[in-house]
Amino acid sequence: MPAPQISESVTKSTPTPAALFFGFSRVGLSGFGGVLPWARRLLVETEGWLTAEEFNVLLGLCQFLPGPNVVNLAVAVGVRFCGWYGAVAGALGLMLGPFLIALLLGLLYDKYGELPAIQSMLHGITLVGAGLIIATGLRMGLNVKNRWVYWPFAAAAFVGITLLHWPLPAVMLGGAALTIALSWYRLSQEAKA
Amino acid sequence: MILLAELFISFFLVAFVSFGGASAVIPELFRIAVIEHAWMDARTFTELFAIAQAAPGPNVLIVTLIGQHVDGWQGAFWATLGMCLPMSLLVGLLFKHWDKLQHWRGRAAIQLGVAPMAVGLVLASGALIARSAEPGLLGLLLLVLTIAVNLKTKLHPLWLILLGGVLGLTGLL
Numbered sequence: 338m339p340a341p342q343i344s345e346s347v348t349k350s351t352p353t354p355a356a357l358f359f360g361f362s363r364v365g366l367s368g369f370g371g372v373l374p375w376a377r378r379l380l381v382e383t384e385g386w387l388t389a390e391e392f393n394v395l396l397g398l399c400q401f402l403p404g405p406n407v408v409n410l411a412v413a414v415g416v417r418f419c420g421w422y423g424a425v426a427g428a429l430g431l432m433l434g435p436f437l438i439a440l441l442l443g444l445l446y447d448k449y450g451e452l453p454a455i456q457s458m459l460h461g462i463t464l465v466g467a468g469l470i471i472a473t474g475l476r477m478g479l480n481v482k483n484r485w486v487y488w489p490f491a492a493a494a495f496v497g498i499t500l501l502h503w504p505l506p507a508v509m510l511g512g513a514a515l516t517i518a519l520s521w522y523r524l525s526q527e528a529k530a
Numbered sequence: 531m532i533l534l535a536e537l538f539i540s541f542f543l544v545a546f547v548s549f550g551g552a553s554a555v556i557p558e559l560f561r562i563a564v565i566e567h568a569w570m571d572a573r574t575f576t577e578l579f580a581i582a583q584a585a586p587g588p589n590v591l592i593v594t595l596i597g598q599h600v601d602g603w604q605g606a607f608w609a610t611l612g613m614c615l616p617m618s619l620l621v622g623l624l625f626k627h628w629d630k631l632q633h634w635r636g637r638a639a640i641q642l643g644v645a646p647m648a649v650g651l652v653l654a655s656g657a658l659i660a661r662s663a664e665p666g667l668l669g670l671l672l673l674v675l676t677i678a679v680n681l682k683t684k685l686h687p688l689w690l691i692l693l694g695g696v697l698g699l700t701g702l703l
């Protein structure tokens with residue numbers, strides 16, 4: 338089966354920049370603890386701007402690039418339909434509401450952050466937040482293909498950063514150079530076989 | 531002015547290694563904000579992280595909050611822009627050639643190779659935050675419970691965050 342071609346498929350409707358802005362605004366403001374499910378709901382289910390297959394392809398692109406994944410996704414969707422105007426509209430819509438709320442929360446924190454009750458509450462939320470991130474990492478780990486080949490690299494990165502205190506950019510770039518070279522080699526072998 | 535430029539440039543550079551999103555580079559954000567520039571102490575960083583988790587929106591809001599704490603709304607704006615801009619530009623440019631890249635072996639190689647590194651980084655972020663919170667026994671239990679519930683059920687994470695806040699108020703964690 339050929340890979341889905343983004344430019345040639347037919348979807349239900351084509352958004353304007355304004356529609357992109359308001360659509361992604363809803364996504365940003367609904368996204369407690371993870372925005373991606375809401376982005377999928379908007380793009381595939383509610384508005385039908387993308388087919389499910391197209392969404393997966395786009396998400397794949399946005400997740401293998403660095404940077405905030407869902408901002409990347411808003412840019413990719415926006416640029417597809419409305420060029421750079423659409424990219425700005427999508428990203429701005431996604432970020433504006435949460436940005437303003439974060440500003441407000443930051444101001445409140447500057448004012449009341451020293452109160453013992455607030456600190457105890459944030460302490461509890463920190464632990465839950467750490468747990469949610471660990472759970473995300475584990476879920477991502479289970480989705481890694483050929484896990485016995487690649488898990489040792491994940492483990493090495495983990496140990497390097499947490500126990501050996503290696504600088505993160507060096508770990509990421511050095512490690513990624515090795516893993517990408519390895520997967521390139523494995524793909525070449527598969528192509529020959 | 532110099533402070534705003536520092537915020538922008540620091541997070542602009544982090545963006546290039548944030549495979550796995552903002553959650554993956556929390557140790558690096560910590561290093562920049564607490565150790566390199568001494569913009570805040572470790573406790574404040576951890577508390578800003580908690581606020582970012584509790585607020586609606588993408589995980590990149592931790593960067594917004596750091597910027598806000600350092601230099602008000604302008605700090606928040608430049609920090610967030612720095613983190614979002616580089617890859618947004620790249621995605622916009624790359625996307626025009628995406629169809630051509632579909633069958634390029636390098637694309638598949640990058641996709642396969644980057645994934646395990648992102649896993650290592652995200653797990654390291656979670657572990658370092660948990661360690662910096664210095665949990666007691668009950669705190670550790672809450673951590674394990676959160677991981678288990680999030681992996682095994684479809685319960686909305688907001689309920690867990692609420693639970694964390696309430697349990698935190700009791701002062702037992």
